[in-house]
Amino acid sequence: MKKILAFIFAITLGVMIILSLSNNELFTDFGDTNHYDGISSGYITSEVGGDEEPALVPVNIVTGILVDYRGFDTLGEVTVLFVSSIGVALLLGVASPKRINLNFKPNFMLSVGSRALFGVMFLTGIYIVLHAKTSPGGSFPGGAMIASSILILYLSNDTFRTDVSKFKLGKSLAASGFVLVGLIGLLFTGEFLANFHPFIMDTILVLIAIDVAGGIVGIIDNFLTEERV
Amino acid sequence: MLLYASVLLIVIGLYGLLTNRNVIKIILSLNVLEIGLNIFIITVGFLDLEEAIAPIITLQQRASVIVVDPLPQALVLTAIVIGVGTTAIGLSLAKKMYDKYHTFNLDEMGEE
Amino acid sequence: MASLELLLIFTLISGVIAYLVGKVHPKTGSILTIIVSGIVFASLAYFGLNEQLLTKVSYLPYISFIQTPLAIFFGVLVSFVFFMVSFFNPYFIDKYTYKAVYSLLYLLSLAGIIGIFFTDNFMTLFFFFELVVWSSLFLIPLGRDEEVxxxxxxxxxxxSFALLSAILLMQSVTGTFDITTGLQAVSGFNRLSVFILLLIAAFAKLGAFPLHYWLPKVLTDSPDPVTSIFSGGLEKLGAFIAVLGLVKLVPTGFFIDVMDMYLTHYILAILGSLTIIGGTVMAIRQDDAKKLLAYSSMSNGGYIIVALSLGSSAGISGGLYHIIAHAIASTAAFLAIGAVARQTNTTKMSELGGMLHKMPITYMVYLIAIISMAGIPPMGGFISKWLIFQGVINKGLILVAAATFFGSIGSFLYVFRPLAALFLGQELPQFKETIKEAPIVMLIPMVILSLLNIVTGVYPTNILAYINTLLVDLNIVQLDITRWTIVGTNGTLNPALIAVMFALGVFIAFIIFISLKKSRKVELMDTYTAANFIYTEELLHYSVDFYAPIERLYEPYIHFMKKFYQALANKVREVGALVKYYIFTSKPEVATFFIMLVIAILLWGDLV
Amino acid sequence: MMINILIGFGVALFGFVLQTSLGGINRKIIGRLQKRYGPKWYQEFLDIFKLLSKRAISHGWLFDFGVIMALGGIIATATFMPVTNSIVAFPNYDNFFIFVYLIAVGMLGMAMSASGSGNPYASIGVMRALTTMLAYEVPFMIVILTIIKLTGTSSITGIAEFQQLAGNNWFMIALPLGFIVSFMALMGMLGKKPFETYIAPAEIASGPMVEYGGKQLGMLFIMHEITVFIEVSLFVHLFLGGAENILIFLLKYAAVYTLVNLISNVYGRFKIDQVVKFFYKWPLLLAIVQAVIAVYLGWVI
Known part of the structure; x- marks a missing residue:
């Protein structure tokens, strides 16, 4: 009974959302957006016909928005990730950590394959990070990919527990570095996170990648440890 | 169509939230809901034109080109990362609950 | 300094300095409050009364000042009260837990006062109003009870919410935040709403019935100097708001011909009367001298409400004069009680007695203050009560008049009680050796206030002349005064003549007394006790349940407001528990359901 | 101005002499009613002067200061009192409220001095006096409000002349309910039975007076006589149409005072809470009814 009610209610809400969106002059139809009147137009025009030095703006506008125009938001986002990994560590952290025992034994194929895969994934991740200015999503996917490569090692080798504290350290350093870069901007141009040299953008992208990778690895590490009995 | 798909995902997520009493399932429903929302936001910025391209502009294209709205994409990128954070926190809470009550079901915990 | 802006900044900065200094040496910090409040008062009084205050604003954003007689009237009065009370600060600073913060909050309140009275913008007024509320809020728990x-x-x-709603309503109707033009432009039903909301704010701040409940508690349990500030200064903020609402806002509503008065104003007068009666009745039965004076403050707040709601020149000038007279008298009385409290560590009348013999100057200060509070010539309170009675009688408000007379006679009862139980009577042995007169610095403000009590009662012409210029500003007919007399609608008063005759009468009595045989001095214990032999002072000291017979008559009925507020609080708590049970539940699906419901309701608005 | 002040003090002296003699005469009348011989009519003078000449005790400076303040305040009040239409020290300034409030200074002085003596009987007496005052004053003041509202003046001579001009339509007749209320209030003011609670010689040993003797007591007697003079003549002016000449004043004054005395002698004494209950029941109601009738409806005979 409860499920039927919930079903009806959820469906009703979905229908209401669709109906209210289809009859709304504030909300354009699918594929019919006019963002050239909106706030995005500024980002696009400065990109397309702007007189800015080409090296200063990333080729990918999404990355440009993330690290340049809305760099402050990204700083906040990095902080959220940072705080959530701290939260996980607080909730799951134990005094004397030990790697958790998985229920299955990794067989030969898995361990060899995963090691082979690790190198590819890791390098791809670094590649993406280095080409973050063109790739969609900036350096986030790169960071995530680096983290996944580590996770694969976790799965394949039950004795594996790299010194992930280095990753955690990298994450902290990256987050601080972000602020530091911002402060450099403040020092040179009077604006926080000012983009006055191509180097700034690159640094930020690399730092974000390290931060994401470190954050995810830290979280995974926390999940895969338990207290030594 | 993509819009309906996103709404469908949202509805599925809500249905899951309304009916499930299992913590893991609740978190999964939340993730489904979140994905639906992200897709929905992305669709807002979509431009259904032949000449519209992804917002990646190389030097050759620095003439006037038509691109899809990059802003929703940037926002969604942020949202994904934050979603990872919330999911991680939720899962670790679930793990804690499991350690304490030895069940993931909300109905079976509570009374000590 | 003549610039209001600089004065405000100066007060704020010196508040911070006083805090920093107070961190190192609390007493120096509190001495700074004397200097700063003295400078503020002197500047406001000197430049304000000559209308030379500079209102130009160059440093602070969004703030503008205007110099009106009303602002100067209140500003000078309240800053004077702050100045007088600040003399007490160094002697009480040791009793507080947070010594440095006290000085900071004291000066913050003072800064807020300047802002409230001199701004011409309602939003700024609200901002400073909140500044005062918040800074005074943290002054209170430094005393006895933190719950108050x-x-x-x-x-x-x-x-505050009422005030904010009034401001926003006025702005939405008239499109301006300006106090004068805004209040004049608002019309129709909105005017009535603004009027009611403003008066709610005024009642809450003035502690008038039915929003009186906090006032006695706060005045009793806050530290002694803070009590004096509240009674003499901060309570008058309510009077200021009441003047804005009752006088500056063009009145509205049903007009009662036979009383020559609007129905809304009549209701306010009735509420003011209830405040008077409630305050008087409760004051009579208190054992704590501070609490007694607290209820008397409430009762006098009722007088101010009644007077201002009359709307006639006698009424309003009486109300304004009462604001001055009561500020001076009640500050003096509270300071006197505070001085006693400092020396003896108690204000309970049943624990004290015979303080007169050790603290004669404090006694005289209290005596003069209560003569003024009871409205007896030749003190300031008489002038204002005379004017208020003129106003009430002219309108023929029988019930209101009954209440004002009751309050006036009742004030004899309650002000006499601390005099008899605390200062007079047997000298209790525990105070015989140890107690001394208050320090001379504490006596300075008390003596100044006493002199002012007499001056306001003997020669009110200057103040009334200033009130007349104020009445011009408020578009009300001026009061008819000459150099020595006040001409009311049904009689003429010559305060100086009364004072002279009183002095001559006392002189004649003194001549009679001195020319007769000299008396033999006997001990206080050597009294007629109808053949009972009593050797302990407490048994001969009548101070417990002083007015027991009259208290018995109304004792069963006094707690109905307390019960009302307690029931209200319980209801709010129950509703909160209900909301918590149903909405903030531990079940996630219920929370989801409610969130979805809200979204559905919002979408429904888009669909239809 | 000097001459006005002298007239004022003359009125005070006149009041003292008048009331003291009348008091003596009344003692004789009461004595005759009770089938006693009664004292001589000048007995009260003898009492006062004997007391003044005696050596007294004092309980400290406030004990004496209060007495001086009491007598001074009452003398000051009496100077404002008109005797006839023309014999008035300060025309225009004989405001009703002056009498109500200036008299309070004297009362306060006496209360202060009595409490300062440190005798609980005195404090109890003061408490009862103040409570009685709270009881009778409110109904009385409402009647006065009615009168001031009708006449448009609060000057005592003004009110008296208003009644004379209206063809001797005294407020005693025009406002019958108010008159009854005020008469009761007058008895309370004078401290006559049944409202004698605050003196109550047998119970609290004359209340406020308990510690006094010698010159202080003598001065308080003088003060008491002048107080009675003020209150009774206030009543004469307010309700009996004042006086065109001094003979009429004496007549009316003697009539009122004697009537009060006669009535009071057939009553016992109320308890203090009975006094309050009494005044807040019928007199208050009657006063409000009278005020509504006269002020809002305009039914004045």
């Missing part, structure tokens, strides 16, 4: 600040906060929030 919750009461104060509750009622203040209610008043």
């Amino acid at each position: 600040s919750v009461w104060y906060f509750g009622f203040s929030v209610f008043g």
Whole structure:
């Protein structure tokens, strides 16, 4: 009974959302957006016909928005990730950590394959990070990919527990570095996170990648440890 | 169509939230809901034109080109990362609950 | 300094300095409050009364000042009260837990006062109003009981919301935040709403019935100097708001011909009367001298409401004069009680007695203050009560008049009680050796206030002349005064003549007394006791349940407001528990359901 | 101005002499009613002067200061009192409220001095006096409000002349309910039975007076006589149409005072809470009814 009610209610809400969106002059139809009147137009025009030095703006506008125009938001986002990994560590952290025992034994194929895969994934991740200015999503996917490569090692080798504290350290350093870069901007141009040299953008992208990778690895590490009995 | 798909995902997520009493399932429903929302936001910025391209502009294209709205994409990128954070926190809470009550079901915990 | 802006900045900065200095040496910090409040008062009085205040604003954003007689009237009065009370600060600073913060909050309140009275913009007024509320909120828990600040906060929030709603309503109708033009432009039903909301704010701040509940608690349990500030200064903020609402806002509503008065104003007068009666009745039965004076403050707040709601020149000038007279008298009385409290560590009348013999100057200060509070010539309170009676009688308000007369006679009862139980009577042995007169610095403000009590009662012409210029500003007919007399609508008063005759009468009595045989001095214990032999002072000291017979008559009926507010609080708590049970539940699907419901309701608005 | 002040003090002296003699005469009348011989009519003078000449005790400076303040305040009040239409020290300034409030200074002085003596009987007496005052004053003041509202002046001579001009339509007749209320209030003011609670010689040993003797007591007697003079003549002016000449004043004054005395002698004494209950029941109601009738409806005979 409860499920039927919930079903009806959820469906009703979905229908209401669709109906209210289809009859709304504030909300354009699918594929019919006019963002050239909106706030995005500024980002696009400065990109397309702007007189800015080409090296200063990333080729990918999404990355440009993330690290340049809305760099402050990204700083906040990095902080959220940072705080959530701290939260996980607080909730799951134990005094004397030990790697958790998985229920299955990794067989030969898995361990060899995963090691082979690790190198590819890791390098791809670094590649993406280095080409973050063109790739969609900036350096986030790169960071995530680096983290996944580590996770694969976790799965394949039950004795594996790299010194992930280095990753955690990298994450902290990256987050601080972000602020530091911002402060450099403040020092040179009077604006926080000012983009006055191509180097700034690159640094930020690399730092974000390290931060994401470190954050995810830290979280995974926390999940895969338990207290030594 | 993509819009309906996103709404469908949202509805599925809500249905899951309304009916499930299992913590893991609740978190999964939340993730489904979140994905639906992200897709929905992305669709807002979509431009259904032949000449519209992804917002990646190389030097050759620095003439006037038509691109899809990059802003929703940037926002969604942020949202994904934050979603990872919330999911991680939720899962670790679930793990804690499991350690304490030895069940993931909300109905079976509570009374000590 | 003549610039209001600089004065405000100066007060704020010196508040911070006083805090920093107070961190190192609390007493120096509190001495700074004397200097700063003295400078503020002197500048406001000197430049304000000559209308030379500079209102130009160059440093602070969004703030503008205007110099009106009303602002100067209140500003000078309240800053004077702050100045006088600040003399007490160094002697009480040791009793507080947070010594440095006290000086900071004291000066913050003072800064807020300047802002409230001199701004011409309602939003700024609200901002400074909140500044005062918040800074005074943290002054209260430095005293005996910390819970009372919750009461104060509750009622203040209610008043603040009413004020904010009034301001926003006025702005939405007239499109301006300007006080004068805005209040004049608002019309129709909105005017009535603005009027009611403003008066709610005024009542909450003035502690008038039915929003009086916090006032006695706060005045009793806050530190002694803070009590004096509240009674003499901060309470008058309510009077200021009441003047804005009752006088500056063009009145509206049903007009009662036979009383020559609007129905809304009549209701206010009735509420003021209830405040008078409630305050008087409760004051009579208190054992704590501070609490007694607290209820008397409430009762006098009722007088101010009644007087201002009359709308005639006698009424309003009487109300304004009463604001001055009561500020001076009640500050003096509270300071005197505070001085006693400092020397003896108690204000309970049943524990004290015979302080007269050790603290004669404090006694005289208290005596003069209560003569003024009871409205007896030749003190300031008489002039204002005379004017208020003129106003009430002219309108023929029988019930209101009954209440004002009751309050006036009742004030004899309650002000006499601390005099008899605390200062007079047997000298109790525990105070015989140890108690001394208050330090000379504490006596300075008390003596100044006493002199002012007499001056306001003997020669009110200057103040009344200033009130007349104020009445011009408020578009009300001026009061008819000459150099020595006040001409009311049904009689003429010559305060100086009364004072002269009183002095001559006392002189004649003194001549009679001195020319007769000299008396033999006997001990206080050597009294007629109808053949009972009593050797302990306490048994001969009649101070417990002083007015027991009359208290018995109304004792069963006094707690109905308390019960009302307690029931209200319980209801709020129950509703909160209900909301918590149903909405903030531990079940996630219920929370989801409610969120979805809200979204559905919002979408429904888009669909239809 | 000097001459006005002298007239004022003359009125005070006149009041003292008048009331003291009348008091003596009344003692004789009461004595005759009770089938006693009664004292001589000048007995009260003898009492006062004997007391003044005696050596007394004092309980400290406030004990004496209060007495001086009491007598001074009452003398000051009496100077404002008109005797006839023309014999008035300060025309225009004989405001009703002056009498109500200036008299309070004297009362306060006496209360202060009595409490300062440190005798609980005195404090109890003061408490009862103040409570009685709270009881009778409110109904009385409402009647006065009615009168001031009708006449448009609060000057005592003004009110008296208003009644004379209206063809001797005294407020005693025009406002019958108010008159009854005020007469009761007058008895309370004078401290006559049944409202004698605050003196109550047998119970609290004359209340406020308990510690006094010698010159202080003598001065308080003088003060008491002048107080009675003020209150009774206030009543004469307010309700009996004042006086065109001094003979009429004496007549009316003697009539009122004697009537009060006669009535009071057939009553016992109320308890203090009975006094309050009494005044807040019928007199208050009657006063409000009278005020509504006269002020809002305009039914004045």
